[in-house]
Amino acid sequence: MTKVLILGANGQLARNTTRVFLEKTDVVLTLYLRQASRLRNPDPARVKIVEGDVLDAGALRAAMQGQNAVYPNLAGDMAKQARAIIDAMHVVGLKRLIFVSSMGIYGEVPGETYRSVLDPYQDSAAEVEKSDLDYTMLRPGWFTHNKGGRLPDHAEGRALHGA
């Protein structure tokens, strides 16, 4: 049975993804966030909620024990947090990282110039890419709440894909 650790579990995407995990998979989840009281446990049989900060190395390593994948949702000093996650994964022996960044971090979107906004995403992406982890970096555009959409059929390096 796959076990996934969701860091920053109270974020918008994290909360939506938690719901999709529970509806569509049999994955067991650990939701890690700074204020556990902000989340209601949606399924106590499959979900454990852990209060902790990504920059608390001991708590993070403890939460990573026995997991198969780590899925962070970061804000703030994302590069520092990414380094903390990568270090903890090395210590615990975890390899699989699903890392959400942003469209435009490689300057791949013509006409989009959000340099200062993208700095945390670029810096944290660089940390992930220089690691030896089995990462997948997702670079979404702006979120909508449509339930439609399709997933990409294949990867093509840094190109944009439909989803």
Added chain:
Amino acid sequence: MGHDVSLHGLSDLVTKLAADPGLYRRCSIGVSNA
């Protein structure tokens, strides 16, 4: 191609990546509505 992405579509992709450790391994994927 637009630059919007469905929140639900992105969540769905995350679940697929978690289920298959080899899927898009060491890849950086731009995701947007086609």
